[in-house]
Amino acid sequence: MKALIELNRNYRQIELKKVKKPRIWKEKELLNGKTASAMVIVLRTKGCRWSHLSGCTVCGYFKETYDAGYEEIKKQIDEAYGKYEGEEIVKFFTSGSFLDAREVPRELQIYAIKKFSKAKKIVIESRPEFIKSLDELPGNIEVAMGLESANDRVLEYSINKGFRFKAWLKNAKLVKEYGKGLRVYILIKPPFLKEKEAIEDAINAAKKVADVADVISFNPTAIHGKTILEALWQRHLYRPPWLWSVVQVIKETKKFYDGMIKCDVVAGGMARGAHNCGKCDKKILRAIGEFNLKQDERVFDGMDCECREEWLDFLEMEEYMI
Template identity: 30%
Template sequence: METKREIIDEERLHTPAFLEISETNAHGKPGRRIVYILKTTGCAKAISGDVYTILRAFGEKASENITEKDLITQADELFALPEIHEIIELDISAIGLSFDDKELSEKIMEYILKRAAEIPNIIKVSVGTNTRNIKKNKLEKTRNLLRKDQEFEIAVNYETQDDNIREGIFNSKTLRHNLDRCINICHDTGVAFKGIVLIKPPPLNEEEAIEEAVEAAMYIFKKCKRYQVQGKVSFRPLFITGQILNSLFKDKKFTPPNLWTVVEVIQRTVMAKEQENLPGTIHCAFNDENIGEKSPDSCPECKDKIISAIRRFNASQCLEEFEGLDCSCRGIDRISKTITADVSDVIKGKDAPQSHKPLTDEEYQLLLFGYINLENVFWHARSRGDIPIYAYYSIIEKTISDLMSLREKMTVKFMTELKRLAAARSRGDFNYSDYKSLIRLMRNEIDRQKKMIMDI
């Protein structure tokens, strides 16, 4: 089914910033949805050029001249669409914050939701917001504007499992403890929760991006199950927008994810979710707000096929949509796109070190044996399932100490991540995710050292 997409003329204050009609799945029912982003006055984060947010790409369309009358007209245009009587889901967002009364007043939100409640075929309404604006009384009041048989969902940018990436790159404060609070409020108010997860935020490469996105999605699904909330994960493959990402892209230190990476994220998440018997749906919105010039891609032979398969999956939730999907570029392009960025240097306006001396044999053995020991202990703990991570703190501490002794020959990226892990160990909140990060960090350094030796 072909997706209709239109970017509205930003000069017209009474028209929305964005409109799309695409495939979805609500209550196990495949159908179509309308994504409607209202053109508003915007917020500081959305219209600034130094951070990335999903809606920042529309920041230039924000206008301080937008009036309440303009917003009512935008809403009327939405409900005048012929497709409004065919869709099963309506997704509403503003350029900034939908639940921010300064940008989108309670009166406007009430007007939109009451209109949506009058349309029998709409069985789900989703509203984008942030954790700060999720309050019990506001959700209860908003939920009551809809019919009882309609599902009300709030969508939050969770972005990534890595708090450092979330705060340092995306300037976001959606921390894990905030997520618990929000999902708990959803349970108390009978509201569904959608977590937006980015695919391949810097400095991750393609393989790391797959692991990280699946881990973030599973974290959200587990939280929703714990609080008995209807959960959904919306994957958003990263596209290039904003000062930091453009700088990384220009310096060839970062590229958007390959479309095959996106497929693999979906496949692994579905299988992991089924294995742990977790409810909830998955959606990949790579074509919803992805208006950046530099977007996820693959070769011309398979690009359209991949996009079509993802759209079908969004409606059916069946991995069978990807059966028979393959291309000779799947392995080759994955390798060529595996570019990592020294994000800390870009943020500080510095150039990353251009070369590093290889480790001596003794130093390399220290790195290699530390990695083997750490990986063996990790999988032993996971297989047992009854040994807490703090039981291995002494091994972790020794490994970090050994790696610190090699600091003169390590990249800035390596040392930045190592210091973060060391700080987590010192605070006593070093978890299994950090353990995996340490193993991955050492494995990547071993590969880098091998390459340096081969190049000599």
């Protein structure tokens, strides 16, 4: 494990291109049961503090960061505001933690939230260790907190997440005490897990957060460059999840969870993302997109393909593989 962590650290020493413009796009998302418009703003900051120390095995977001100072971040917020067209949801991502004052100075956190105060909901991302400072932020905020797995062994040895479930949960409850919303990211198929174990791990995590989460957001793995996950994938030691597995996780979670379930399949249908046989991928990805907006699992009814049998065999056979 030590060697893997060292490799992870080495990846983070690469020379980074300084992209000083925020990445911005618009999308649709469900808000109070209706389809709403959303604006996503990825601010370029110095990036995740954990990534500088060690970093998660699946995360290549450090490549989107640079040592941005106060004025540069303020400029990015202003630039984003110039593109704001009254979207009901605004999401601030930083490839790290919006609440970490070393990434986004506290004054600028408040500045950004106030600037977009017309939005009905502002989503920010943060690691659990920065939640205490949420207390000072005004507005209708939803905090997206990556949990990935509720199994401490998976958190430590598969993801190198840098916290345990208990610590995460304590801060998740704090978010609720501050009267803010909570979105929980759960990873589908961390490395070193068999496909079946990964399905069970994601459903188990959803069960453990069902009481505190307003939104559960499943993230099937996508192979980021310069990560341990990529090194495993290049050596044929890892395959991103089947889309059938993703559908199963969503359907099973829907049985016990009343909140909103979301699933963004990055690089879906491609070798670097969750995929099936190539023939049915588009159809399933479309259904997942439809599910995100309707929350109705019947969108998956009648979906079939010859690769479904192959997937079922794979789940069974993998049990006997070393």
